[in-house]
Amino acid sequence: MLRLSKLADYAIVIASHSARDPKRTHTAAEIALTVNLALPTVQKILKRLNRAGLFQSERGPHGGYKLARRPEQISIADLIAAVEGPIGLTECSLAENLCLKAQGCTVRGNWNLINRAIQAALETVTLADMVHPMPQEIPISLDSLRPSAR
8 A cells, every 4th residue: 555654644734734824823832732743743844844945934932834835836745745755656766776676677667657647646736725625536647647759
């Protein structure tokens, strides 16, 4: 089974919470209490989201964190990559020559196609969608993901 890590899942929960009132600054403690996560976990995730430019931090007595962009401009892929790094199902999906078997691999191109399809799906869904779920499925065409020259 393919799964997101807990940190990536929690990052989406935290960002969705902030997206409900995107102009408001939220403290890590308030977020932790509202989304029912441990404060150190929330702080760790907020630091990663801040470093990725998805959140911005404000210091001072009324400080905290808020979204750096509108919820419509932040994809689920952005959030996952901020917490986990590049999205890839297999080693060869991330970069060439990471797998010792890459030289004679006959399925590598297919893994790349699958990876691009998942990446496209995650890029299509935004934080705004997570706050207000879509009423229908999003169509994804594999034809648009395939290399043009075959």
